[in-house]
Amino acid sequence: MELRHLEYFVAVAEELSFTRASRRLHLVQSGVSSAIQGLERDLGAALFERDRHRVALTDAGNALLPEARATLAAAQAARDAVGEARGGLRGTVTVGTMQSAGGLDLPGLLGSFHATHPAVQVRLRQAAAGSAGLAREVFSGALDLAVLSLPGPPPAGLTTWPVTEEPLLVVCPPGHPLASQQPVTLERLAEEPFIDFPPGWGNRAVADRAFAAVGLDRMVPFEVAGFGAAADLVRNGLGITFLPASEARMSELAAVELEEPALTWRVSVAAPAHRRMPAAARAFLDELLRAAPQR
Secondary structure (H helix, E strand, O other): OOHHHHHHHHHHHHHOOHHHHHHHHOOOHHHHHHHHHHHHHHHOOOOEEEOOOOEEEOHHHHHHHHHHHHHHHHHHHHHHHHHHHOOOOOEEEEEEEOOOOOOOOHHHHHHHHHHHOOOEEEEEEEOOOHHHHHHHHHHHOOOOEEEEOOOOOOOOOEEEEEEEEEEEEEEEOOOOHHHHOOOEOHHHHOOOEEEEOOOOOHHHHHHHHHHHHOOOOOEEEEEOOOHHHHHHHHHOOOOEEEEEHHHHOOOOOEEEOEOOOOOEEEEEEEEEOOOOOOHHHHHHHHHHHHHOOOO
16 A cells, blocks of 8 residues: 555545546546555455446545545645754645634735745635535545634534634614614614525624524525625615624614623634644644734
């Protein structure tokens, strides 16, 4: 079993496509397929179910995936250690992020890190499944770090550091009856249709928990994957929404505060608690924490 075969396996497992994995690895597809077949012979088990329309992991493939990631991470850590001893930081850092990182200037951070450590390759992945999906990917090893929003304590297996926080404000059209109410109660908000974000997003979880804590149900006829899309629907009179204060005040809509206790959107950075962090990831984390508005 060779390390490169494990790398090919992880690529196919993450892409669930031999074609996309080959592009990612900059290899011809036949070479990737041949390597996977050799790995399956070595292990005595099929790792993927294949047909003309789909690729899926078998039980054996699911069992191998975390071990393959851990093996590749250990090999990278060994390379990093030698690279540092020779006077330069090298390696790859895979970072996940929400669509907005709040007050953290993530593009600026990426630029400054690249300028300081040009030999480190940074890969950025924006989450479609929200913070819950990011947390799962950090735990599984698909991501080294993730900028996310978790409404409570971090799940087992993750370590988090605070980055920034801000209140969630109620956003409605300027002519809406709520626009003249400061502050507004959850009971009053429960009478309105909501535009919100998909389950798994951190700000959605904060709102859901707040209404559940006081025994209230609310209507959420619209779910969107972006602050701008939510603001557009509000602007067209289709409901109200919660947005972080910085986003709410840039929307040209009415931003209304909640009666105490206010809802808070907390942004943090997460790393796996059970694996040694590669040197490049540690350097990126250190620079991110220095740039964090809250610290």
